[in-house]
Amino acid sequence: MNNGDVVEITEGPLAGCVAHFAGVAQRRALIVVELQSRRIKMEIDEDWIVAAVPARKLVPGVEAPEVRRWGRT
Numbered sequence: 001m002n003n004g005d006v007v008e009i010t011e012g013p014l015a016g017c018v019a020h021f022a023g024v025a026q027r028r029a030l031i032v033v034e035l036q037s038r039r040i041k042m043e044i045d046e047d048w049i050v051a052a053v054p055a056r057k058l059v060p061g062v063e064a065p066e067v068r069r070w071g072r073t
């Protein structure tokens with residue numbers, strides 16, 4: 001995965017949430033997730049994330065479009 005890629009969290013208390021990939025540090029994924037209208041940077045196990053479909057890049061200064069997964073509303 002590359003910085004800015006949209007990922008889905010598959011495990012843990014945030015399972016099902018969408019985030020932006022920000023890098024890797026010691027087998028921990030750095031992600032940015034939006035919670036309660038705030039962007040929060042956090043580390044989670046890198047095995048807990050997968051690329052979201054469709055993968056999109058976060059463009060600085062532009063709001064990220066909503067990511068919809070197949071079979072979800």
